[in-house]
Amino acid sequence: MTGPMDDNTQAQRAFRAALGSFATGVTIATTLDKAGEPVGVTASSFNSVSLDPPLVLWSLAKDSFSRPAFAQSGHFAVHVLAASQEDLSNRFARSGEDKFAGVEWSEGRLGSPVLARYAALFECRTRHQYEGGDHIIMVGEVVDFEARDEAPLLFHGGRYAEHRPRPGGEARASVDLEHGRFSDDFLFQLISRAHYRTSRPTRRKLAELDLTMSDYMVLAVLSMDAPLGGEAIAARLSHTGRAPDASALADMVEAGLLVRRDDGYDLGDEGRSRFLEALAVGKAFEADLADHFSEAELAAAKGVLRRIIDLTDDDRTGAGR
Numbered sequence: 627m628t629g630p631m632d633d634n635t636q637a638q639r640a641f642r643a644a645l646g647s648f649a650t651g652v653t654i655a656t657t658l659d660k661a662g663e664p665v666g667v668t669a670s671s672f673n674s675v676s677l678d679p680p681l682v683l684w685s686l687a688k689d690s691f692s693r694p695a696f697a698q699s700g701h702f703a704v705h706v707l708a709a710s711q712e713d714l715s716n717r718f719a720r721s722g723e724d725k726f727a728g729v730e731w732s733e734g735r736l737g738s739p740v741l742a743r744y745a746a747l748f749e750c751r752t753r754h755q756y757e758g759g760d761h762i763i764m765v766g767e768v769v770d771f772e773a774r775d776e777a778p779l780l781f782h783g784g785r786y787a788e789h790r791p792r793p794g795g796e797a798r799a800s801v802d803l804e805h806g807r808f809s810d811d812f813l814f815q816l817i818s819r820a821h822y823r824t825s826r827p828t829r830r831k832l833a834e835l836d837l838t839m840s841d842y843m844v845l846a847v848l849s850m851d852a853p854l855g856g857e858a859i860a861a862r863l864s865h866t867g868r869a870p871d872a873s874a875l876a877d878m879v880e881a882g883l884l885v886r887r888d889d890g891y892d893l894g895d896e897g898r899s900r901f902l903e904a905l906a907v908g909k910a911f912e913a914d915l916a917d918h919f920s921e922a923e924l925a926a927a928k929g930v931l932r933r934i935i936d937l938t939d940d941d942r943t944g945a946g947r
């Protein structure tokens with residue numbers, strides 16, 4: 627037989643589980659304590675209340691360490707977390723720790739700490755605090771907000787989750803052949819814009835290093851496989867439209883970028899060091915960009931791109947992809 631206390635615990639567990647079937651985003655609410663120190667908690671109880679005036683709410687456990695700070699400060703900021711911010715969510719869900727150590731933040735419009743990264747931000751003046759059982763319901767008037775185009779972190783059934791749009795939901799046609807237009811939903815246009823933008827830091831670095839894109843590609847091919855003859859290099863780069871001819875290779879030898887051996891071309895010391903400098907810029911940019919995505923998103927994106935490359939295999943030269 628279970629006693630009333632057990633019943634209660636079981637009932638609470640079932641209640642909690644039933645509430646968990648309501649999928650939410652995840653936020654971090656921040657404010658300052660009396661000493662001016664930053665305070666923050668992870669909260670999934672965030673919701674909209676009113677458009678005019680603009681009001682939002684979230685509820686804070688009465689026994690939380692941060693409660694006195696939120697109760698007296700008169701302001702708070704709510705950060706809607708991006709899919710890649712699970713670690714930050716966990717950090718701010720640990721009671722009382724120095725949650726801000728090593729976290730980048732600045733003072734917001736009303737004084738609340740504003741984290742550097744978020745999917746959306748709502749800076750609020752505290753308007754009401756309502757009793758809500760073992761929680762306090764905080765209602766804030768939004769004085770400033772910002773939404774960034776990032777996939778959100780979700781919470782459902784007691785676990786983190788990710789947003790996956792349902793197929794067929796696209797409102798716009800990606801290509802309008804009748805009028806000769808395409809929208810920003812056209813996959814090829816997206817790939818080419820993404821390529822243009824992601825290669826920009828490298829292109830800038832190449833200009834600084836006095837290398838052309840063709841030079842860079844030759845250096846990249848030889849960094850993977852050398853020595854190679856002129857024809858082999860050209861074959862590996864034929865799909866790029868930037869295959870070097872004999873005179874381009876001779877210029878690279880002249881500049882110390884390549885060395886000519888009996889069995890083909892190899893990287894010269896100058897070529898190797900400039901190639902590594904340019905490569906480092908691309909790698910650093912990729913690492914910064916990757917911070918904005920979850921592991922699952924990155925794996926999915928790479929999978930799609932690899933499949934596109936495989937499916938468009940026809941005009942492949944067999945190497946140098």
Ligand SMILES: Cc1cc2nc3c(=O)[nH]c(=O)nc-3n(C[C@H](O)[C@H](O)[C@H](O)COP(=O)(O)O)c2cc1C
Pocket residue numbers: 652666667668669670671672684685686687689690691692693715716718719720721722723781
């Ligand atoms: C996904 C998630 C959602 C949460 N939502 C809330 C919430 O809405 N309100 C709340 O008071 N605590 C919530 N918590 C728990 C607090 O983040 C946690 O109790 C935190 O340690 C409180 O910090 P403090 O005691 O330092 O103030 C949530 C935790 C997680 C992981």
